[in-house]
Amino acid sequence: MSGGWNTIESDAGVFTFLIESLGVKNVQFEELISLDVEALQQLNPTGIIFLFKYPTDEKPSRDKPLDGEFDYAAVEGPHAEDELPVWFAAQTIQNACGTQALLSVVFNKDRPHEKGQIKIGPDLQDFVDFTSGFPPDIRGEALSNSDLIRSVHNSFARSSPFASDETPMATGDDDVYHFIAYASINSTLYELDGLQPAPIRHSERGGCKSEDFAEAVVPVLQRRIERYPATEIRFNLLAMCEDLRARARDIGDEEMLAREEAKRREWRWENALRRHNFVGFVGEVMKGVTAQKLKEGAYDAWVEEAKTATKKRIEERQKKGQHGGEEMDVS
Amino acid sequence: MASSPLITFKAGKCAFAGRKVTPDPTPGYLYLYSEDDLLHLCWRPRSAPASEPETDLLMIPGDGSFHPLVKNPGAESVESPTTGRIFVLKFSSSSQKYYFWMQSAPQHKEGKLGWFSARDQRIGQVIDALLQGEDVDVEREAQEIREGGAGDDDDDAGPNGDADAMEVDQDDGLTRQETGGAGQDATGGDPREEGEASREGGADGGRAQDTNTLVQNFLNSLHSTQQSRTSAQQADIPFTTLPELLTTNTTIPFIASATPSQIDTLCALLPPEIFLLAQESTWDPSSSDPNPSPAAGQAAIEALSTEQKKDILRRALRSPQFHQSLGSLTVALRDGGLPMIGEALRLKVEHGGVIRGGSMPLGGGKAVEAFVEGVRRTVEEEEEKARK
Numbered sequence A: 001m002s003g004g005w006n007t008i009e010s011d012a013g014v015f016t017f018l019i020e021s022l023g024v025k026n027v028q029f030e031e032l033i034s035l036d037v038e039a040l041q042q043l044n045p046t047g048i049i050f051l052f053k054y055p056t057d058e059k060p061s062r063d064k065p066l067d068g069e070f071d072y073a074a075v076e077g078p079h080a081e082d083e084l085p086v087w088f089a090a091q092t093i094q095n096a097c098g099t100q101a102l103l104s105v106v107f108n109k110d111r112p113h114e115k116g117q118i119k120i121g122p123d124l125q126d127f128v129d130f131t132s133g134f135p136p137d138i139r140g141e142a143l144s145n146s147d148l149i150r151s152v153h154n155s156f157a158r159s160s161p162f163a164s165d166e167t168p169m170a171t172g173d174d175d176v177y178h179f180i181a182y183a184s185i186n187s188t189l190y191e192l193d194g195l196q197p198a199p200i201r202h203s204e205r206g207g208c209k210s211e212d213f214a215e216a217v218v219p220v221l222q223r224r225i226e227r228y229p230a231t232e233i234r235f236n237l238l239a240m241c242e243d244l245r246a247r248a249r250d251i252g253d254e255e256m257l258a259r260e261e262a263k264r265r266e267w268r269w270e271n272a273l274r275r276h277n278f279v280g281f282v283g284e285v286m287k288g289v290t291a292q293k294l295k296e297g298a299y300d301a302w303v304e305e306a307k308t309a310t311k312k313r314i315e316e317r318q319k320k321g322q323h324g325g326e327e328m329d330v331s
Numbered sequence B: 001m002a003s004s005p006l007i008t009f010k011a012g013k014c015a016f017a018g019r020k021v022t023p024d025p026t027p028g029y030l031y032l033y034s035e036d037d038l039l040h041l042c043w044r045p046r047s048a049p050a051s052e053p054e055t056d057l058l059m060i061p062g063d064g065s066f067h068p069l070v071k072n073p074g075a076e077s078v079e080s081p082t083t084g085r086i087f088v089l090k091f092s093s094s095s096q097k098y099y100f101w102m103q104s105a106p107q108h109k110e111g112k113l114g115w116f117s118a119r120d121q122r123i124g125q126v127i128d129a130l131l132q133g134e135d136v137d138v139e140r141e142a143q144e145i146r147e148g149g150a151g152d153d154d155d156d157a158g159p160n161g162d163a164d165a166m167e168v169d170q171d172d173g174l175t176r177q178e179t180g181g182a183g184q185d186a187t188g189g190d191p192r193e194e195g196e197a198s199r200e201g202g203a204d205g206g207r208a209q210d211t212n213t214l215v216q217n218f219l220n221s222l223h224s225t226q227q228s229r230t231s232a233q234q235a236d237i238p239f240t241t242l243p244e245l246l247t248t249n250t251t252i253p254f255i256a257s258a259t260p261s262q263i264d265t266l267c268a269l270l271p272p273e274i275f276l277l278a279q280e281s282t283w284d285p286s287s288s289d290p291n292p293s294p295a296a297g298q299a300a301i302e303a304l305s306t307e308q309k310k311d312i313l314r315r316a317l318r319s320p321q322f323h324q325s326l327g328s329l330t331v332a333l334r335d336g337g338l339p340m341i342g343e344a345l346r347l348k349v350e351h352g353g354v355i356r357g358g359s360m361p362l363g364g365g366k367a368v369e370a371f372v373e374g375v376r377r378t379v380e381e382e383e384e385k386a387r388k
Helices: A012-021 A037-043 A094-109 A121-130 A136-144 A147-154 A210-226 A244-251 A254-274 A279-296 A299-320 B118-132 B138-146 B181-186 B203-224 B248-257 B260-268 B273-279 B294-303 B306-318 B320-344 B364-387
Strands: A027-031 A047-054 A176-185 A188-192 A235-242 B007-017 B020-023 B028-035 B038-045 B055-059 B064-068 B086-091 B097-102
Touching (some): A012 A094, A012 A147, A094 A121, A094 A136, A094 A147, A094 A176, A094 A235, A121 A136, A121 A147, A176 A210, A188 A210, A244 A254, A254 B273, A254 B320, A279 B248, A279 B260, A279 B364, B007 B138, B028 B118, B038 B118, B248 B306, B273 B294, B273 B306, B306 B320, B320 B364
Antiparallel strands (some): A047 A176, A047 A235, A176 A188, B007 B020, B028 B038, B064 B086, B086 B097
16 A cells, blocks of 8 residues: 555656755755766765665565664664764655655754754754654654655656656566665764664764765765666665755856756756646647548558557567566556 | 544645645545544545544543634634634644634625634534543534524524534535535635646636546546556457557657647646746746746747747657656556546547446557547547538
């Protein structure tokens, strides 16, 4: 059961607008094409969201993670003077995990001692206050029950439950997609995965200040990616950073500002289409195309060509050994 | 199983995002019931059975409070700062809040929609008292509320008299098309979706809007159900899919040869924001409003040349979002959505999209085939009419 949460795309534009709609200011997401330390350092990221295909046969290990150490004390204490407990929530709803990963970075970085402090806004602050005394599993419940967070999340949902094969979110296979977050919290490198029992520490305590984050996280991500067979690589990396338009203005880089504004326009375009109910438009296009084909005497040929393409696609699927017979993938 | 409710009144729920409370138009009931000495506060849509509340809150005596949301606390007149009567449920144990709006007919003589009559207030007071754990003779209170309550100056109450608020509809035959009679107008917040308001005005516009929403709801319902496989009740054919019919090789040339009137019709079926974005200059990037009014959208479309509009249409036709919608619409057709989609688009689908001799919708490839045929038939008929 989706529990009332729909799937959202792992897309920099979606995540940026989602976090803004929740009231967070001055945050942006950028897709990482490569794991290049210098490029990442340029971005000065606050956190990284890693999306990957979660192998259903890899059980979350209770004793020791495959890399790093479970750090229960980071959540439960004791804590040093200038530290706050790591904000960590168990994941209860599969479809919520993208938003949950985002929020786990944001809630950990909205603190006075964390550089580049994010401002989460009053509504999320209410949520943080409300859940401050809760253990991780109850926090996870509270998150999945939050009307505000769920409704904003769902407003970015895609209208199709069946995605095309090009996007990392292709469904139709049995594996599930999972989001985890990495950040420097209390000057320590943590991996936050709602399916694990605790935050996973990848550096010495105090051994990874915010400015070291980019350099420290790259080898950790590389090791993570190497866990999966090369042919199965389907992952996506999004870096969370400050609003790059603000940075461009600060340093007076007109070109960068123009680029970033253009990017935002793209995102708004995509978002407008994403939320749009295309039924009427499709109907009109069908009618227009049909009328044109009839006029040209090309109608039958047009339909036949489409049928042939369908047949070919089904045959190729069957050869690959994927769903035989009944064809539901419409990409 | 819930025992019989202590008190029930017609109410809708509200969402709140940011500081804004938005009423949900779904007609519903707010009610309290007691089970094993524990008090529950529930909300359900009127069309749902009493045993299945959508919201069921366990109320610890003294923890919850239930009061009207008022703009002038302490004033004589109890009034919400909105176009509806809003109650707020608060807890002393947490900062969580719930907002509900009264769906009974408003009783103010001059039509002030946020004004709570004595009867309305009484309902809130009874509920609050129950939440405090006080001993309330609910039956007597309810009786008094129904009879107009003491000190209620209004002689002419709503069409059903004062029973309106607390009357439990026996016949819950609300079809999905009812978007909530008086309720929808009675509160603030516009539940219409963006881009659809431009169709309003004239009976046809209104009707298309409802069915478009229905189709979208149907598509959304496919999320939460498991991926349904069409059962082999009818020998199925693969036929084809909308993404394979409406490839860019087909749609882009169509735009090239489309008439200006067709172009305008197509533009009106896209979200207005993209036209405003097209106008946005590089040097004044934040000029456009993320939620443009339909009038602003219309103005933007009108300001563009035919060539510019075609550009935008081509971009939309190449977009992954459009491609995805073709996929999901195909799934909807295959899964029994043909009759509804056919009606939404006013297509001449054979037998209205059901299996001949019955009422079961066509499914699988046959449904897609019937859809395509329906489009063809509709187009041919329209051409006939145009010739006459």
